[in-house]
Amino acid sequence: MVLAVDPSNNVANGFETVRYDLEVETSLVGRSLQNLKDGETFAVLNSHGDITGDNAVEGLFHRDMRFLSQLELRLDGRKLLLLNSSTHDDKAALSVDLTNPEVEHDDESLPRETIFFERTKFLYGGVYYERLSVRNFTTSKRRLTIDYAFDADFRDLFEVRGMQREKRGQESSPVVKPNGVEFCYLGLDSVKRRTSIAFTPAPRLLEGNRATLDVVLEPGEKTSIFLSIACDEGEPTPVLDFFRAYRHSRRARRSQTRRIATLHSSSDLFNEVACRATSDVYTLITSTPLGPYPYAGIPWFSTIFGRDGIFTAMFMLWMDPSIAQGVLRTLAAMQAKETDARSDAQPGKILHEMRHGEMANLGEVPFGRYYGSVDSTPLFIMLAGMYLDATGDFDTITEIWPNIDAALRWIDDYGDRDGDGLVEYQAQSDGSLKNQGWKDSHDSIFHKEGTDAEGSIALCEVQGYVFAAKRSAAGMADRLGHHDLAADLRKAAEELRLRFEADFWDEELGTYVMALDGMKQPCRVRSSNAGHALFTGITSPERAKRVAATLLSKDGFSGWGIRTLAQGEARFNPMSYHNGSVWPHDNAAIAVGLARYGLKDEAVRVLGAMFDAAKEQEMRRLPELFCGFIRKPGRGPTPYPVACSPQAWAASSIFGILGACLGLEQANAEKEIRFRHPIMPEFLDEIVLRNVRLGSSHADFRMHRYGSDVSTNVLNRRGNAKILIVK
Missing domain, CATH: 2.70.98.40 (Glycoside hydrolase, family 65, N-terminal domain)
Structure with missing residues (x-):
């Protein structure tokens, strides 16, 4: 999501341009709002x-x-x-x-x-x-x-x-x-x-x-x-x-939060951060006829965004699966059914953004229902699989299965128009977003020399989302009895994984390239995009370690978090929206990926950075993003002038990272709540989790850190869920 527009263009130019001359009067920095x-x-x-x-x-x-x-x-x-x-x-x-x-x-x-x-x-x-x-x-x-x-x-x-x-x-x-x-x-x-x-x-x-x-x-x-x-x-x-x-x-x-899991720790400051994050998420959640939906952020994005809602639901899944259910049902109902170039819609595609104002109603901006994101569709399928794994809610998955099927067909028919096995995007009209991944600024996807990537662009992270979506869909298909489809999806996912490793890995950079352009030429740029490959599981374990080392190097890690773009790259600018800033949700996705590959110390390092950043913010609140300047003693992170605060996927990120560090897994098929190789940061001695749910079961836990070890005690358990501690 991009924040400002060029006033000379009445079609909004896809909200591609961050213009500081426009932001003088709208800056949110320096004013206590x-x-x-x-x-x-x-x-x-x-x-x-x-x-x-x-x-x-x-x-x-x-x-x-x-x-x-x-x-x-x-x-x-x-x-x-x-x-x-x-x-x-x-x-x-x-x-x-x-x-x-x-x-x-x-x-x-x-x-x-x-x-x-x-x-x-x-x-x-x-x-x-x-x-x-x-x-x-x-x-x-x-x-x-x-x-x-x-x-x-x-x-x-x-x-x-x-x-x-x-x-x-x-x-x-x-x-x-x-x-x-x-x-x-x-x-x-x-x-x-x-x-x-x-x-x-x-x-x-x-x-x-x-x-x-x-x-x-x-x-x-x-x-x-x-x-x-x-x-x-x-x-x-x-x-x-x-x-x-x-x-x-x-x-x-009170009704919104009566069934959620809660946490309390030995750190008063961490408790403040967690309380503020919880408050912000539920402030942004709007009740709809199809369930709760977290609106993206205040002031600019207080509406439904597909990608933002999905990530928020993922990070909050262990605390409140009803958010995921609401997001899935709402986005399924808004799934595109026809082709419309102005709104970048094709059958099966999942919504990017919805607006209700006069200009959207008139078509002066294309965002009444706008579908210009390449990643919302595979992320929708990923969330559905995660939700089923955590809840066993077959009724909801059965209800939206036609939408999942349509989303899979969009991936193959429209997402991969040249049939090479990769999913690409290209703007369909003059009013479209030029770039359609989560980094959707006009200048966010480029080559090593600093020139724009042109043509149909295949983003690194999107291939990972598609890989995970097909594996998730295979798991759902199996559980719904569609075994032939499940086998085909697993085969397609494995073919994509091999293609991804061959086309996106850059041995010299020690990471995956940001993207391939329309000529299949790599954008040889070190960016946080590669961290999302870990989030989805598409990368090999050996390369995961190298990606982690690159992300957490002095060029990639500011001390306040992992930058969107590594220092030294052609367009690096710590004050930019996407080319060197630090985004909490980006760091959360990467931290979940680090933990997935057993890189728990690295995940804890990201958690510590996000906590330290939140401590320095007004109201202990993580904003949409902040500048990527190097951390200096005695100074907090530099605010980004027009960052939304609160922002749903930023607020929820602290819970996504914490759950990953604790190794918290809700495996409904096995009726198990697991803590896989739990680890806690040094600033926490103890965490108490209450009302962690698995179907009709729920349990309370106390986790205590002894050096690098974590002990877990079950304080209370209701229902037949098994508790498993994996060391």
């Missing part, structure tokens, strides 16, 4: 809880449109002083503590820091709720004038990100009602969008962009002002009482 999310709605607020316009990304967004572009609180025209701003532990709400500056009046001045304000805000059901609690800590009666300024610009998210439009829909003048204001916008897509603002109690003065309320407080007295902002598309959105909505919101959060 808070965010909330519920379902299709999210809010980005400054530390005061305001939406000011100082940062273009601020606002209240619903279904890829900004429904509120300003919300500012003032006391007698003055900005309040910030005391504290924090999200609740369950991420259901944001609390902002404020106090007054000194305010001069003709008759009496108000001393500084004598009135306490608490703003509690959350989202639920397409509505923003806020309670402003005001308390008088002076010894005299106080009359306060509280103002709210507000506005709605109804900008599409792609406009907020920098795109220019020749035409926009029709905005109506604000309609003032007895206790609120309504903004309306009739889009060019014929959708009527409405922002309905309501106050309790009703303001003394109400204008199109301002509300004034008078508050009179005796010494020690406290009162509250309630505000709701409903985002409507067509039918009005129901607005509940603040407290009732808050209870529903909290219950929904």
Whole structure:
């Protein structure tokens, strides 16, 4: 996913270009921003809880449109002083503590820091709720004038990100009602969008962009002002009482996590990182009719992305397999059925991205349902196999088996158009992404000399995904009784493995090349792509060790993680999106691969780097990515200017790496929960895992480190699952 666009190109140019001249006003670095999310709605607020316009990304967004572009609180025209701003532990709400500056009046001045304000805000059901609690800590009666300024610009998210439009829909003048204001916008897509603002109690003065309320407080007295902002598309959105909505919101959060596995360790800092990661994943999860789906990230990617959802589900599988079920069923329902060059769709292909905004509805951007990723389809099959192995849920696999079969046919018929056994991609239209692996920047795939790779490109990691997909599909086919198909798939996977070893290995580099171009010429570049070959199991054990050594060399490993591109390569730039930065999900996939080949010390090294990076972040949160500068004493990783935070596959990565280091396997066919060669980092002495599930069984474990050894004790077991410790 690429973050900024060239405003000179109204077709978005496939979101290929990261432009720092566009990012001056949208940079998320250096500003303490808070965010909330519920379902299709999210809010980005400054530390005061305001939406000011100082940062273009601020606002209240619903279904890829900004429904509120300003919300500012003032006391007698003055900005309040910030005391504290924090999200609740369950991420259901944001609390902002404020106090007054000194305010001069003709008759009496108000001393500084004598009135306490608490703003509690959350989202639920397409509505923003806020309670402003005001308390008088002076010894005299106080009359306060509280103002709210507000506005709605109804900008599409792609406009907020920098795109220019020749035409926009029709905005109506604000309609003032007895206790609120309504903004309306009739889009060019014929959708009527409405922002309905309501106050309790009703303001003394109400204008199109301002509300004034008078508050009179005796010494020690406290009162509250309630505000709701409903985002409507067509039918009005129901607005509940603040407290009732808050209870529903909290219950929904608890319901999401009531069955998940949890962990607690001997390190308070690691517990903080894990708690934040859990909170972020479940903040981004949206309930759909087909199950939970982790939206990719806030602010730019709060929607369904195929690849992101799949990786998140993989990393979270041991904690919460319901995420994988929701991802599989949702992506199966959205699988392409027809060929459409503009959306890069072919029958059987799995979705890359889905958008709901005006520009997507009009086709001004091709992302209404966009299929321009070469890897989502094999990754979908991989996840299905992993899910069945961990849960034994034959009903879900039987339900989506036609989709798995269609995905396999896409791999052979459309993914390998030249019939050479490798899966390639090439943009189908001018609006398509030029590069369609997870590194989808326009400059991310290139030759050693720095020239672009041209033609149909076969990515290193994609061949691994296809290999693993066919082996996973063979296992599912066998268990469903399709034995001939299973044999054919295993044969095809083995042929691909041999072809991959012959065509992608570079003895001089000591790793696999990044890609083959359209002329089958290798892109002889050291990159993290090769680490995904370990993740999928396509590489030989001997070469796996050499790949690991290259990835963890001083050129590949920054100290904060494995870089996307090794230092010294032609396009290496630690500040780039894909050419030298560090991505947590990339490191997690590589660490899982390292553990797969028994390289546990190397996997632990990656876990330590991710933990150290998270400790240095605000709120102990791993962002989408950070810069790949070398680690220096006394300094944290350099932030990437427009990284999403939270980001689902980044948040889930810590659990994927930890599970790999512990060797945690859920083998439903054998009814076994296994810990295969467990290892723990030096910063952890003990880990307690609770509610690890295998079908109807679940168990709790305590794992303690003694030097390089790990002992495992079963604290509690319910059901007939066997526990196996493999040393």
